[in-house]
Amino acid sequence: MAEIQLRNISKRWGSFIGVENFNLTITDREFLVLLGPSGCGKTTTMRMIAGLEEVTEGDIIIDGKRVNDLDPKDRDVAMVFQSYALYPNMNVYENIRFPLKVRRIPEDEHDTRVRRAAAMVELDDFLHRRPAELSGGQRQRVALARAIVREP
Known part of the structure; x- marks a missing residue:
C-alpha cells in the first residue's frame, strides 16, 4: 500500500466547481470513508485519484x-x-480472478490470491455461484474481493 496526499486539488467544468481546494492525507494502510450529500465531490475526488478525471x-x-x-x-x-x-456469465471465483488474468499475473498465483481475497470478505462457500445466485451484499463483496485480489 502507499500514502496518498491530495494537495489543494480542485476540479472545475467551466464555471461549475466540483471540488475546491481540497487537502487530505491518507496514510499507508489507513481505512477512509468519504461521506456526504449527493453532489459534494466524493466521486469526483475518487475519480481524480484514480486518474479518471x-x-x-x-x-x-x-x-x-x-x-x-x-x-x-x-x-x-x-x-x-x-x-x-x-x-453474469462467470462464477464468483472467475469474477474475482478476472483482474489477475487481465494484468497477466502468473497463473500459479491465481488460486492462492483468489481464495485469500474471498476469505477476507467471507465468500469461501460461494466461489462456485454466479452473481444472479447471490444477495446484493454478497455481490458487493465479490466486487470488493476483485479489487483486493489485485493488491493495488
Whole structure:
C-alpha cells in the first residue's frame, strides 16, 4: 500500500466547481470513508485519484510521487463501484480472478490470491455461484474481493 496526499486539488467544468481546494492525507494502510450529500465531490475526488478525471488545480501524490499526469493504468489504484459490474456469465471465483488474468499475473498465483481475497470478505462457500445466485451484499463483496485480489 502507499500514502496518498491530495494537495489543494480542485476540479472545475467551466464555471461549475466540483471540488475546491481540497487537502487530505491518507496514510499507508489507513481505512477512509468519504461521506456526504449527493453532489459534494466524493466521486469526483475518487475519480481524480484514480486518474479518471483530470485535476484542474493541485497535486495528487501517491507514495511520494506526483501522479497527476499518469494514466489510470499506471497509478495502480483499485476502485469498487456502487454498481458492482460483475460478469453474469462467470462464477464468483472467475469474477474475482478476472483482474489477475487481465494484468497477466502468473497463473500459479491465481488460486492462492483468489481464495485469500474471498476469505477476507467471507465468500469461501460461494466461489462456485454466479452473481444472479447471490444477495446484493454478497455481490458487493465479490466486487470488493476483485479489487483486493489485485493488491493495488
